[in-house]
Amino acid sequence: MPPHIFFTGADIDRADALRGDAAAVAALCGALSTRLLLLDGLDPVIGADGALAWGSMADAPDSAELALLGLVDGRAHFVPLLPPGRVLDPRSRRAWGIIPMLSPGDAALYGMARSMVDWHQRHRFCAACGGETVAARSGWQRDCTACKTPQFPRTDPVVIMLATFDGKALLGRQAGFPQGRYSSLAGFLEPGESIEEAVRRELAEEAGVVTGRVDYIASQPWPFPSQLMIGCLAEAESDAITLDTQELESAIWVTKAEVQAALAGDESRFGMPPPFAIAHSLLRYWSELPD
Amino acid sequence: MPPHIFFTGADIDRADALRGDAAAVAALCGALSTRLLLLDGLDPVIGADGALAWGSMADAPDSAELALLGLVDGRAHFVPLLPPGRVLDPRSRRAWGIIPMLSPGDAALYGMARSMVDWHQRHRFCAACGGETVAARSGWQRDCTACKTPQFPRTDPVVIMLATFDGKALLGRQAGFPQGRYSSLAGFLEPGESIEEAVRRELAEEAGVVTGRVDYIASQPWPFPSQLMIGCLAEAESDAITLDTQELESAIWVTKAEVQAALAGDESRFGMPPPFAIAHSLLRYWSELPD
Numbered sequence: 001m002p003p004h005i006f007f008t009g010a011d012i013d014r015a016d017a018l019r020g021d022a023a024a025v026a027a028l029c030g031a032l033s034t035r036l037l038l039l040d041g042l043d044p045v046i047g048a049d050g051a052l053a054w055g056s057m058a059d060a061p062d063s064a065e066l067a068l069l070g071l072v073d074g075r076a077h078f079v080p081l082l083p084p085g086r087v088l089d090p091r092s093r094r095a096w097g098i099i100p101m102l103s104p105g106d107a108a109l110y111g112m113a114r115s116m117v118d119w120h121q122r123h124r125f126c127a128a129c130g131g132e133t134v135a136a137r138s139g140w141q142r143d144c145t146a147c148k149t150p151q152f153p154r155t156d157p158v159v160i161m162l163a164t165f166d167g168k169a170l171l172g173r174q175a176g177f178p179q180g181r182y183s184s185l186a187g188f189l190e191p192g193e194s195i196e197e198a199v200r201r202e203l204a205e206e207a208g209v210v211t212g213r214v215d216y217i218a219s220q221p222w223p224f225p226s227q228l229m230i231g232c233l234a235e236a237e238s239d240a241i242t243l244d245t246q247e248l249e250s251a252i253w254v255t256k257a258e259v260q261a262a263l264a265g266d267e268s269r270f271g272m273p274p275p276f277a278i279a280h281s282l283l284r285y286w287s288e289l290p291d
Numbered sequence: 292m293p294p295h296i297f298f299t300g301a302d303i304d305r306a307d308a309l310r311g312d313a314a315a316v317a318a319l320c321g322a323l324s325t326r327l328l329l330l331d332g333l334d335p336v337i338g339a340d341g342a343l344a345w346g347s348m349a350d351a352p353d354s355a356e357l358a359l360l361g362l363v364d365g366r367a368h369f370v371p372l373l374p375p376g377r378v379l380d381p382r383s384r385r386a387w388g389i390i391p392m393l394s395p396g397d398a399a400l401y402g403m404a405r406s407m408v409d410w411h412q413r414h415r416f417c418a419a420c421g422g423e424t425v426a427a428r429s430g431w432q433r434d435c436t437a438c439k440t441p442q443f444p445r446t447d448p449v450v451i452m453l454a455t456f457d458g459k460a461l462l463g464r465q466a467g468f469p470q471g472r473y474s475s476l477a478g479f480l481e482p483g484e485s486i487e488e489a490v491r492r493e494l495a496e497e498a499g500v501v502t503g504r505v506d507y508i509a510s511q512p513w514p515f516p517s518q519l520m521i522g523c524l525a526e527a528e529s530d531a532i533t534l535d536t537q538e539l540e541s542a543i544w545v546t547k548a549e550v551q552a553a554l555a556g557d558e559s560r561f562g563m564p565p566p567f568a569i570a571h572s573l574l575r576y577w578s579e580l581p582d
Contacts, residue, residue: 008485016496017535112483119482125421127414127442132421140481151418153482157448157519190431191410191444191517192403194299195510205307216507219486226482228448244308 005220006276010108012070012077019068019138028076029057029066036060037069037079037113042088043095044102044110052106067116067139069109079113081120081135088121090225099276107276111223118225119153127151158227159198160186160278162286163209165236168253169286170209171270175249180271182252184279186229199232207251208242211235217285220278231282259287296511297567301399303361303368310359310429319367320348320357327351328360328370328404333379334386335393335401343397358407358430360400370404372411372426379412381516390567398567402514409516410444418442449518450489451477451569453577454500456527459544460577461500462561466540471562473543475570477520490523498542499533502526508576511569522573550578 018024028034035054038045047053057078060066065081082088095114099107116139123142126133131146142151162184163170171182187202189195196214203209211234220229241251258269263284273279309315319325326345329336338344348369351357356372373379386405390398407430414433417424422437433442453475454461462473478493480486487505494500502525511520532542549560554575564570 005485007483008488010483014481014492016492017537108483112481115482123418125416125418127416127418130416130421130423152447152479154445155448155480155482156443157446188443189446189519190305190403191406191446192298192301192399192512192514194296194512195519195521197299201305201307221483221485223483228480228486230486246308 004104005218005278005281006104007108007111007221007223009104010112011105012072012109012112014070015068018071019140025068025138028068029078031076032056033074034076034078035072036066037077037109039079039113039117041082041086041092042114042118043092044098046098046101050101051103052110065120065135065139067113067120067135069113069116077109079117079139081117081139084124086121088118095224096274100274108221111221114223115155115221115226116153118223122225123151123154154226155221156227157189157195157198158186158222158229159189159195159202159232160184160229160282161199161203161214161232161234162282163203163207163211163234163236164286165239165253167291168239168255169259169283170203170207170236170241170251171254171283172206172248172251174247177249178271180267181273182250182254182270183273183277184231184282185248185251186279189230195230195232199234203234203236206244206247208240208244210237212237217282218278220281222278229278231278233282233286256287256289256291259283263287295395296509296569296572297395298399298402298512298514300395301403302396303363303400303403305361306359309362310431316359316429319359320369322367323347324365325367325369326363327357328368328400330370330404330408332373332377332383333405333409334383335389337389337392341392342394343401356411356426356430358404358411358426360404360407368400370408370430372408372430375415377412379409387565391565399512402512405514406446406512406517407444409514413516414442414445445517446512447518448480448486448489449477449513449520450480450486450493450523451475451520451573452490452494452505452523452525453573454494454498454502454525454527455577456530456544458582459530459546460550460574461494461498461527461532461542462545462574463497463539463542465538468540469562471558472564473541473545473561474564474568475522475573476539476542477570480521486521486523490525494525494527497535497538499531499535501528503528508573509569511572513569520569522569524573524577547578547580547582550574554578 045053126144133142189198417435424433480489
């Protein structure tokens with residue numbers, strides 16, 4: 001069994017059937033029990049109890065659009081969308097310092113809300129005609145005011161994988177990583193390829209490593225801004241590396257003992273990716289597999 | 292081993308490193324060996340040899356934008372994008388009659404090209420500011436001429452799955468299906484959920500079936516317009532069905548023998564989805580599993 005994957009396990013009923021029911025959603029908006037997620041831009045706000053901070057509908061900014069996250073124990077949970085002019089810094093890593101303090105359920109709910117708010121903010125115009133769009137279906141759609149084309153929240157599949165050979169796994173290091181940090185290779189899946197084909201292409205492109213069999217291990221919704229990380233193992237045909245230096249500064253093969261040492265805090269060989277990244281879970285999982 | 296998945300296996304080097312190299316791509320455009328995929332709108336054109344029809348760069352419409360599909364045996368392969376005003380019928384199923392005649396490699400290449408051409412056609416404006424966009428990076432990006440925001444080809448993950456219980460698998464029928472046809476349930480993965488969570492949510496929403504363990508089986512790029520189909524099996528806790536009649540007209544549990552009969556042409560119990568759909572491959576795979 002793979003370990004717990006961070007950003008999964010939100011304890012919420014997404015209540016898909018409610019989204020298109022304007023009367024029911026209006027009633028939920030008026031209900032005293034309804035809760036509103038408080039965000040600072042895209043970043044989490046932590047209450048005195050150390051959990052995600054929630055307000056009531058009275059805390060919604062005037063004329064803010066809302067997205068229905070779902071129901072928790074029958075109580076509706078919304079998140080307010082940002083005002084049109086609000087500029088966000090896509091490089092901000094502020095949330096990364098707060099997320100490790102969240103419970104698994106809160107982290108998953110926050111990730112979902114962040115992806116939704118961010119998607120709305122970056123899709124205020126219609127890709128088909130350039131017209132203005134407005135939120136529809138309780139925030140699960142945006143409709144063009146001009147040509148009526150609907151658009152839906154975007155989720156980008158990314159393959160993230162360990163090539164393995166002779167008891168070792170392949171890790172790479174990008175130039176911008178913290179000192180000593182290595183992680184699994186990854187890349188966006190492209191139109192016209194399966195997960196397995198994307199895994200083999202990325203390993204060949206970035207490290208010149210040719211792989212055969214690919215095994216899916218686990219997946220993760222990644223809210224920066226909205227990827228689906230698809231974690232795999234791939235069997236390499238050799239340990240020869242031809243580095244794409246545009247993508248990676250360095251690539252190394254590590255043993256299970258070296259991963260276990262890094263997990264235990266010994267970073268003399270390499271430093272682990274952060275615990276909330278699926279790369280961390282994937283490395284831990286592989287390092288615990290029998291040889 | 293799962294059976295061959297249609298729309299995979301394109302025999303092409305996507306040549307990612309070339310895409311951003313304008314001088315190299317210009318040289319490829321001028322090379323006599325370069326081939327241009329001929330499409331009829333979004334539909335395939337079949338040559339006298341029964342394979343996809345290819346032309347030379349001389350066949351490109353004046354001032355057409357091009358997308359680089361990649362290299363086959365060192366020869367560059369492009370597809371011309373459609374002119375801005377060209378309106379496409381998203382409901383057209385014309386290609387469905389032609390696709391079964393293509394070789395697996397041609398089908399995969401066509402699917403990739405179709406998804407790319409369709410994405411460009413529906414993303415001529417910037418979702419961030421409404422400005423006009425132009426193709427960049429050999430067709431693998433569109434850049435806003437006003438705010439410079441880049442956008443990238445979109446691929447939407449969809450979970451498609453068989454719930455299983457007591458030797459039977461769950462199939463559903465939508466109102467628009469051909470007579471007798473049943474297929475696996477499916478739905479778009481949403482922001483904030485893993486593959487496994489999306490599988491469980493969709494089965495609960497559409498059929499009221501509660502599932503535990505989920506196993507990934509295979510994936511497929513689906514070019515209508517550009518989904519990543521993620522095929523799974525999911526263990527149900529019971530065979531009770533509560534149908535969402537907005538989504539499905541009917542749902543049934545079928546045995547492996549009934550699937551084998553349908554594969555052999557006996558459609559007295561139900562008709563199979565078409566062979567190029569991953570639902571077909573998934574059903575065949577499951578029906579051949581030992582009990």
